[in-house]
Amino acid sequence: MTTLGNMMSLPLLISSILTHAVNNNPNQQIVTALDDGTTHEYTYTNFAARTRKLATALNTRNIQPGDRVGTLAWNTYRHLEIYYATSGIGAICHTINPRLHLDQIAFIINDAQDSILFFDHHFTALVEKLATLCPSVREWILLNEGEHNSRQSDSWSSYSDWLTTSDTDFAWPVFDENTASGLCYTSGTTGNPKGALYSHRSTVLHAYASCHPDAVGISCRDAVMPLVPMFHVNAWGLPYSSLLSGAKIVMPGANLKGDALYRLCESEGVSISAGVPSVWQGLLDHTQANGLVFSTLRRAVIGGAACSAHMIVAFARINVAVRHAWGMTEVSPLGTVCTLTSEHQNLSAQEQQTVLSSQGRPLFGAEFKIINENGQRLPHDGASTGNLMVKGNWVIDTYYRDTKSALMDGWFHTGDVATIDKLGYLRITDRSKDVIKSGGEWISSIDIENIAMEHPDVLVAACIAQKHEKWGERPLLVVVKKPSATVGAADILNMFINRITKWSIPDEVKFIDDMPMTATGKLQKNALRNLFEN
Amino acid sequence: MTTLGNMMSLPLLISSILTHAVNNNPNQQIVTALDDGTTHEYTYTNFAARTRKLATALNTRNIQPGDRVGTLAWNTYRHLEIYYATSGIGAICHTINPRLHLDQIAFIINDAQDSILFFDHHFTALVEKLATLCPSVREWILLNEGEHNSRQSDSWSSYSDWLTTSDTDFAWPVFDENTASGLCYTSGTTGNPKGALYSHRSTVLHAYASCHPDAVGISCRDAVMPLVPMFHVNAWGLPYSSLLSGAKIVMPGANLKGDALYRLCESEGVSISAGVPSVWQGLLDHTQANGLVFSTLRRAVIGGAACSAHMIVAFARINVAVRHAWGMTEVSPLGTVCTLTSEHQNLSAQEQQTVLSSQGRPLFGAEFKIINENGQRLPHDGASTGNLMVKGNWVIDTYYRDTKSALMDGWFHTGDVATIDKLGYLRITDRSKDVIKSGGEWISSIDIENIAMEHPDVLVAACIAQKHEKWGERPLLVVVKKPSATVGAADILNMFINRITKWSIPDEVKFIDDMPMTATGKLQKNALRNLFEN
Ligand SMILES: Nc1ncnc2c1ncn2[C@@H]1O[C@H](COP(=O)(O)O)[C@@H](O)[C@H]1O
Secondary structure, three states: OOOEOOEOOOOOOHHHHHHHHHHHOOOOEEEEEOOOOOEEEEEHHHHHHHHHHHHHHHHHOOOOOOOEEEEEOOEOHHHHHHHHHHHHOOOEEEEOOOOOOHHHHHHHHHHHOOOEEEEOHHHHHHHHHHHHHOOOOOEEEEOOOOOOOOOOOOOEEEHHHHOOOOOOOOOOOOOOOOEEEEEEEOOOOOOOOOEEEEEHHHHHHHHHHHOOOOOOOOOOOOEEEEOOOOOOHHHHOHHHHHHHHOOEEEEOEOOOOHHHHHHHHHHHOOOEEEEOHHHHHHHHHHHHHHOOOOOOOOEEEEEOOOOOHHHHHHHHHOOOEEEEEEEOHHHOOEEEEOOOOHHHOOOOHHHHHHHHOOOEEEOOOEEEEEEOOOOOEOOOOOOOOEEEEEEEOOOEOOOOOOOOOOEEOOEEEEEEEEEEOOOOOEEEEEEHHHOEEEOOEEEOHHHHHHHHHOOOOEEEEEEEEEEEOOOEEEEEEEEEEOOOOOOOHHHHHHOOOOOOOHHHOOOEEEEOOOOOEOOOOOEOHHHHHHHOOO | OOOEOOEOOOOOOHHHHHHHHHHHOOOOEEEEEOOOOOEEEEEHHHHHHHHHHHHHHHHHOOOOOOOEEEEEOOEOHHHHHHHHHHHHOOOEEEEOOOOOOHHHHHHHHHHHOOOEEEEOHHHHHHHHHHHHHOOOOOEEEEOOOOOOOOOOOOOOEEHHHHOOOOOOOOOOOOOOOOEEEEEEEEOOOOOOOEEEEEEHHHHHHHHHHHOOOOOOOOOOOOEEEEOOOOOOHHHHOHHHHHHHHOOEEEEOEOOOOHHHHHHHHHHHOOOEEEEOHHHHHHHHHHHHHOOOOOOOOOEEEEEOOOOOHHHHHHHHHOOOEEEEEEEOHHHOOEEEEOOOOHHHOOOOHHHHHHHHOOOEEEOOOEEEEEEOOOOOEOOOOOOOOEEEEEEEOOOEOOOOOOOOOOEEOOEEEEEEEEEEOOOOOEEEEEEHHHOEEEOOEEEOHHHHHHHHHOOOOEEEEEEEEEEEOOOEEEEEEEEEEOOOOOOOHHHHHHOOOOOOOHHHOOOEEEEOOOOOEOOOOOEOHHHHHHHOOO
């Protein structure tokens, strides 16, 4: 007979993060970069008060628990208010990626059946087109507040009017911790986007795990700048983990260019930031071009796409420690983060960089395995390459509105191909659909791209499979040069000698002017394959 | 209508800490100091294998889910094996404080109805007495393994025999996360001891929160030495949080003297340690007497009783940062830990020490309030003093075997009296039963003790209330001098001038030879009050 413990049972709710944060850090700041180069600043106390007002307004306007509330917005304090207010009343915060194609955005809003939608003034033209395509949205709310000359229109209401209600007496409701809190669609390259429907429990557990010293590791003395957009898997949970930790929050707004980000880092004393490699590259280029160093930034969490050893070294040179992270929409998103263990302390700097360029080890609460095509577990020996499977409390079990489970024997199939070593370090070699199989052997496109990116004249490199009569497939390297660079194919191919096995070296390099990228900063290999078919 | 999220739902189980730890840190070490001055060392892999064997043995010997398994043991790898094996199969790990009186121990075992009991050879004499007093215990198991000449007896079996079974095919069972996992009795100074029955959920959430950078903050590069005994509220959860983090674990065994602990710290590279002030004092005295510094120790978590500013300064001088923590058996135990916020960075060193001498701020998941005698909430202004109430998922709601709730309106009454400031910093002024009320004003005995302890000749100081005709009560200071110290009452009383209000200064100092302490290292003020009753 099982005995239950005699402990209090309080639901894990997102509103409890807000309550904890404001009770213990009333004066902590939330700073947002505005379009005009100035900043908006206020405290956790102001933030909490406005969030309660917004919650009251949502209730007043009859937003019900379970209703989807859409957002098309950059990283700002207002977006943060919407995060906490919607989830706090039991509604679902549905962040939409404005970089997707109009059809995809319309599809997503219609699939989610959003009741209302908040949008930044940058997206007014988009919203005008969406309005007729998305009948479920009964109110479009412009996130204005007079700080920019936003166009007025009869078709939308304004955020400032929503916040006129008083928050007196409002208290966050208490409900089941498994209640849905947020919705995010994967920007799948094939088929229609699919939604991941997070719960309060999954979000709070993910926040607990993210704060671990070997994960994002946020303290109340940190200033955290999420470069990753709040429409990209909840900015990797930073809106939760930063508040939970009582950290200063620095929101970059719409301008993610290197110079703007550098200025913001310096003026706001940012110590931790997180984003995809392409945005970090912009920041790095700016510092290198101008001989700059960071005064306060000490940790760069980089993920969403593979971060090269090259970038890790470049940041190490200016005393910024890169933490390479792996995640995906279906995993809330953080699965692994890379730090060294005590076993690595005696390795050479170069050997340590090799470890640091892997995607790292699981957060407590996420478990990984790799399997072969027959579903058999492969050993964690750092060599066996297989399909990456994950499970944990912040992993989806079904896609939104789907009836059939997204799992295989209780595990979620990530679609990534990886090795895992005996210390649990994950190394992603490919998306399974990007795998190159040459003469029966797998070639890692990520390895090849990382080496090519080391060339000072290479801006971006992508490696794809090209059909080949004899070998089945052969790797083709596609390169965008830096402006005014003169590098040739042979220079680049020379870099591979003695770095990888001979048969893995691409036969050819093709130069193009622009790299097709997805809306979340990943190489769009589909488009490349179409371009170079045969 | 509420919508639930579409996330996996896996129970939060203690066995998942073990699985995570061993999968990702197979070679990490667990080192135990043995009686003969040598150490026992093995890896997480060995530990996990032996724990599975023990679990198999518990199953074989018919230990059922819900059964209580007692321990009378020091901090060793074997005790850790028992922790994980018992909870892992759904049984309850019941740690017993061997420093209590025989009657109390017998009462506790009988109240818990322990089925079997594991004990260290240090406690064989105790066990011989207990055997006849505790009929529920059907097997007493000596934690021998041939490393000491333990007396054999027909009345008990031996641990080494329990570990002969093979662990092939054993898999940790999956069950409700609210299942009871551990039992610990409070060593209350009045009335019978009462049990706190922890659950898997409460233990895992407590571990998540403890690992936060502003709580205990453990990384996989740390070596953690729990000075606090594993029979004292699960060594403050370090057996869970350290494994969760993949840290090296250093178990001090039975010898908690300053010289032994110092040697162990140095030889094992301990970076974080945690315990009550009296044990830390022993370690500090040893370093001071011998002009020693620590090579690797950088963080001392001190709690269980108030840590003086004096001790914090002394450790700061040798580059060890003290983190003052507050907890209690009913709170698993960690409620608050003290670190500075960015608001404190510009304060003077002395002002910072004042902050650091407070008990700190709540872990995310614990919430505090203070109330007056009428149950009304008092402001968090750092001045209003009230009864401290706590709630959270790792706070008990009922005592073991009790039917009535231990809560008042959903809050647990800690029995402590405290202030809370606007940043959430808790400052315990007294146990409510130790409060001194003089002329209608409350006097904090902890403040007075901390000042007295600053005198170099004072070993321990305790301040208690003495009945007084005019003022109701007056503070009496009781002091144990250091060996061969010559300090007089006037010297000590002079220290209070201009430090606290005049009427708070004790009228008298009494010198005694030994301070009565509880089994968990707290001043036993009851005994003092009896001693000095007019
Ligand atoms: N650090 C990383 N290295 C390589 N690929 C990554 C990394 N982080 C994320 N990804 C890829 O991004 C996918 C998730 O995309 P998304 O759901 O849009 O965030 C993963 O399945 C990986 O293919």
